[in-house]
Amino acid sequence: MVKNLSQVSRNEINQFLNSFDNILFDCDGVILLGEKIIPGVKEAIEYLQAKDKGMKLITNNSFRTESDWDSVFENVDLDFRSEDVVFPTKAVVTYLQQLKFDKKVFVVGPPRMRKQFEESGLDVYKYKPCEQLRELHDIKDHALDDPEIGAVVVDLDFNLTYAKLVKAGIVLKRPDVHFILCASDKTVPLGDNFKTIGSGFIGETLEMISGRRPIVLGKPSSLYNNIVQDKFNLNPERTLFVGDSLITDMLFATRCGYQKLLVLSGTTSYQDMMNCPKDFAPKYYLNSLADLKTSLN
């Protein structure tokens, strides 16, 4: 049975706090909501810093470049830097660099992903949007394969068109083209019971068109954790993962052997948590990370 950490005995909280040396935080819904810090979270982080806990961030958010992350931390006055964050875009860069990849990357993702790839030295394919398809046969001239493309990277692409999707599917017919999916969420909650389509659907569409499976470089993939571990080299048993999503965060933490703390300040409601499958349910939850500090006062 999952327990509210702010309502257990002082002894149990201390035991819990002594059971890990490092903390991996998800970012959106745990520390930030949009560009704003969740009230009380700064104080909780400072408390954990004073306890000598090492802290890093593991997010599925590909909408920021390294310099965007630095600006966000500066704006909310948090003592993190971009090198403390693992995000899918950078994981793709690391992955492709490890493979000594030297072809072009076709980005079916947000403009900031494309920018980060360019800043990291990847050769990004310059996709020319199709002005107009007057009839369906026109797609054959537009959606041509280009042998210079060696990878298709998929995340949430606001400007995705039918023509771009068809082209990505055609490029992926070549088995030597890397097929990489970042965030695999099927839906993205935007508050007020509004959910929009997530990049998981785009990945799944391309999977059906191409007949291939992507590798996933985002939570809950354990391959993503390989990038995390290459960078930070943590002992999973002595590492706590704090997240707001059951599938993305709690399943990821379970697969990777991290301890888990769920917070209800983001996508998961109390009811969702109570219905969580037992095999990746957390032992503890908090309504917000901020409650960690107040419960110790």
Ligand SMILES: [Mg+2]
């Ligand atoms: Mg989150």
